[in-house]
Amino acid sequence: MSNERDTEDRPVDGASESSDHDPGPDDVEEESTPEDSGGGFGSDVDVEFDAEISEDDDDLLGGLRVESTEDIKVPEKLVDQVIGQDHAQEIVRKAAKQRRHILMIGSPGTGKSMLAKAMTQLLPNEDLQDVLIYHNPDDGNEPKVRTVPAGKGDQIVDAHKEEARKRNTMRTILMWLIIIVILGYSLFIGNILLGIIAAAIIYLAFKYANRGSDAMIPNLLINNADRTTAPFEDVTGAHAGALLGDVRHDPFQSGGMETPSHDRVEAGGIHKSHRGVLFIDEINTLDVRSQQHLMTAIQEGEFSITGQSERSSGAMVQTEPVPCDFIMVAAGNRDALENMHPALRSRIKGYGYEVFMDDTIEDTPEMRRKYARFVAQEVENDGRLPHFTREAVEEVILEAKRRSGRKGHLTLLFRSLGGLVRVAGDIARAEDAEFTTRDHVLQAKKRSRSIEQQLADTYIERYSDYDMTMNEGGVVGRVNGLAVMGDDSGIVKPIMAEVTQGHGEVIATGKLQEIAQESVQNVSAIIKKFTNQDINELDVHIQFLQSYEGVEGDSASISIATAVISALEEIPIAQDVAMTGSLSVRGDVLPVGGVTHKIEAAAKAGIDTVIIPKSNEQDVMIEDEYEEQVEVVPVSHISEVLEIALVGEPEKDGLVDRLKNITTALERDRQVPSGSPTPQ
Numbered sequence: 001m002s003n004e005r006d007t008e009d010r011p012v013d014g015a016s017e018s019s020d021h022d023p024g025p026d027d028v029e030e031e032s033t034p035e036d037s038g039g040g041f042g043s044d045v046d047v048e049f050d051a052e053i054s055e056d057d058d059d060l061l062g063g064l065r066v067e068s069t070e071d072i073k074v075p076e077k078l079v080d081q082v083i084g085q086d087h088a089q090e091i092v093r094k095a096a097k098q099r100r101h102i103l104m105i106g107s108p109g110t111g112k113s114m115l116a117k118a119m120t121q122l123l124p125n126e127d128l129q130d131v132l133i134y135h136n137p138d139d140g141n142e143p144k145v146r147t148v149p150a151g152k153g154d155q156i157v158d159a160h161k162e163e164a165r166k167r168n169t170m171r172t173i174l175m176w177l178i179i180i181v182i183l184g185y186s187l188f189i190g191n192i193l194l195g196i197i198a199a200a201i202i203y204l205a206f207k208y209a210n211r212g213s214d215a216m217i218p219n220l221l222i223n224n225a226d227r228t229t230a231p232f233e234d235v236t237g238a239h240a241g242a243l244l245g246d247v248r249h250d251p252f253q254s255g256g257m258e259t260p261s262h263d264r265v266e267a268g269g270i271h272k273s274h275r276g277v278l279f280i281d282e283i284n285t286l287d288v289r290s291q292q293h294l295m296t297a298i299q300e301g302e303f304s305i306t307g308q309s310e311r312s313s314g315a316m317v318q319t320e321p322v323p324c325d326f327i328m329v330a331a332g333n334r335d336a337l338e339n340m341h342p343a344l345r346s347r348i349k350g351y352g353y354e355v356f357m358d359d360t361i362e363d364t365p366e367m368r369r370k371y372a373r374f375v376a377q378e379v380e381n382d383g384r385l386p387h388f389t390r391e392a393v394e395e396v397i398l399e400a401k402r403r404s405g406r407k408g409h410l411t412l413l414f415r416s417l418g419g420l421v422r423v424a425g426d427i428a429r430a431e432d433a434e435f436t437t438r439d440h441v442l443q444a445k446k447r448s449r450s451i452e453q454q455l456a457d458t459y460i461e462r463y464s465d466y467d468m469t470m471n472e473g474g475v476v477g478r479v480n481g482l483a484v485m486g487d488d489s490g491i492v493k494p495i496m497a498e499v500t501q502g503h504g505e506v507i508a509t510g511k512l513q514e515i516a517q518e519s520v521q522n523v524s525a526i527i528k529k530f531t532n533q534d535i536n537e538l539d540v541h542i543q544f545l546q547s548y549e550g551v552e553g554d555s556a557s558i559s560i561a562t563a564v565i566s567a568l569e570e571i572p573i574a575q576d577v578a579m580t581g582s583l584s585v586r587g588d589v590l591p592v593g594g595v596t597h598k599i600e601a602a603a604k605a606g607i608d609t610v611i612i613p614k615s616n617e618q619d620v621m622i623e624d625e626y627e628e629q630v631e632v633v634p635v636s637h638i639s640e641v642l643e644i645a646l647v648g649e650p651e652k653d654g655l656v657d658r659l660k661n662i663t664t665a666l667e668r669d670r671q672v673p674s675g676s677p678t679p680q
């Protein structure tokens with residue numbers, strides 16, 4: 001197993017073949033010391049909570065003996081604050097040592113940028129550099145670039161300024177001496193006007209000379225003097241100038257009023273993150289040209305700065321190459337992979353790591369203690385929220401369990417969990433409460449509803465206004481399907497099916513065509529076997545009533561199959577039943593996502609029974625208020641779905657029996673008699 005993980009974490013192909021000074025991942029393993037794995041970053045070391053811990057495994061706070069978050073110690077270093085994501089933490093630790101790039105893919109708010117920031121605390125900061133841009137006397141449009149150890153840049157600029165100041169003072173004294181002499185002489189010869197003109201010319205000549213010596217002062221492009229950790233630059237959504245550097249436009253351009261080109265040079269994120277971390281979220285939204293330049297920068301480790309706007313005088317200027325030896329942490333959601341520049345992706349693949357972020361983590365006493373610490377951390381970071389009582393923290397942890405959507409797990413979507421903590425704290429603050437209590441958290445849960453949840457509730461309201469919600473009686477071909485909207489809300493989506501004579505076509509509109517087609521194909525074996533009807537001679541019309549948001553073809557499979565079978569056999573479907581589940585071609589009901597939210601949506605719509613896949617049974621964590629309103633029936637086969645959903649014996653019974661017989665026959669066919677040769 002450990003070997004598997006080792007192979008998985010190795011940079012793909014090219015990484016191990018790269019230059020000599022780059023240690024391979026195995027070298028790094030040997031180099032690791034207990035210290036490296038300590039401090040809570042990929043460590044097994046228990047976290048110091050500065051509080052007693054009891055052995056009570058059922059305790060919602062993992063045995064943490066505290067009265068409120070006030071009693072919980074929050075670690076100072078970001079690396080010690082990261083919860084879960086063990087694999088990503090390990091990769092970040094390795095990549096920091098090997099100076100490899102990372103591609104992090106995962107849901108928003110799972111800690112991608114937090115980990116990238118934490119990475120800077122693992123990089124050495126003693127080899128940081130300052131970058132200076134000098135005027136080039138041979139070519140004013142190609143400023144010179146020099147690097148010096150961090151902190152020296154300031155000193156060099158100060159020394160140049162001092163030198164220029166001294167030179168200017170000397171010149172000024174000389175200028176006034178000359179002017180006094182000229183004015184004195186002009187008084188002496190009685191031509192004061194000539195004297196004033198001569199003095200003015202001399203004044204301007206000296207001013208011009210002084211400007212020339214000011215131009216010799218270098219521009220401190222990157223100043224790392226006060227850095228305690230390696231730099232971190234977040235260039236998410238940055239335009240080309242902010243990413244690659246820019247040269248400002250000069251409206252005067254010539255005639256003595258212009259600003260020297262080296263003074264107009266601005267560093268980009270790639271330069272500021274030299275020897276640090278460049279973080280780019282939503283990497284797929286970066287325009288192609290920027291992605292190409294980024295690849296060049298990664299390859300060369302240096303990148304000249306030029307004006308990004310073609311019409312600006314800055315475009316005439318191009319500096320010597322400026323160092324940009326950064327570690328890139330590119331991040332995105334799953335769809336980022338599709339739109340990312342293939343060459344950039346293959347560069348990361350070849351010379352770095354790819355890591356998928358976890359959405360949930362196993363619920364253990366140690367984890368709960370960390371979640372309690374997370375609440376304390378959010379309170380501390382905000383600085384204005386009242387501390388949370390023990391019961392309030394327990395409620396947050398319960399919500400983390402619920403949001404995971406999986407039994408025995410906690411959600412790792414910390415951004416939204418942090419949002420809940422802040423809303424609860426704000427409610428408590430508005431009441432001038434000393435502590436944030438469980439009641440405040442419960443109120444916050446109601447208030448901090450996502451757009452999707454609000455939209456789902458609006459739909460429910462509207463449906464009932466127009467009597468669209470059906471939760472009683474029986475209707476042929478109409479099923480209350482269930483879908484998820486966003487991450488955290490369910491909605492009842494009625495599906496209608498009608499069957500007519502035709503040519504085996506599945507008729508639906510737009511996006512639904514694809515979904516419906518696939519679903520009908522998936523269930524056609526069942527329909528054919530069990531209805532004795534050849535659907536090649538029929539047209540199946542399917543309609544997802546109202547809209548198609550949130551409809552995933554797969555989880556609507558049992559609903560579509562039920563609607564079609566009902567329409568074919570003209571047996572009504574009970575409208576106080578809703579259902580969700582995927583379906584195999586042999587009629588097995590397979591697991592789907594978001595069952596808890598779907599059940600709650602059904603309960604809100606007044607539905608009495610919800611059919612879910614048996615394998616999802618353990619994921620159900622509905623709120624207490626819905627528990628009594630709705631009966632959840634886990635099923636493993638379509639025959640069970642029909643048994644519950646169809647109404648009107650004896651037709652229904654005949655149909656279900658037929659289906660059961662077919663299923664038994666299918667089961668028999670599936671079994672290979674012992675001793676029989678293995679099929680080739």
Ligand SMILES: Nc1ncnc2c1ncn2[C@@H]1O[C@H](COP(=O)(O)OP(=O)(O)OP(=O)(O)O)[C@@H](O)[C@H]1O
Binds near residue numbers: 082085109111115415
């Ligand atoms: N694994 C984690 N451990 C502790 N806190 C976390 C974790 N992940 C996220 N957080 C909290 O959530 C906040 C947001 O996380 P972060 O910005 O890192 O998410 P992200 O994955 O980069 O999301 P996005 O892609 O939307 O930018 C962090 O500032 C931190 O407070």
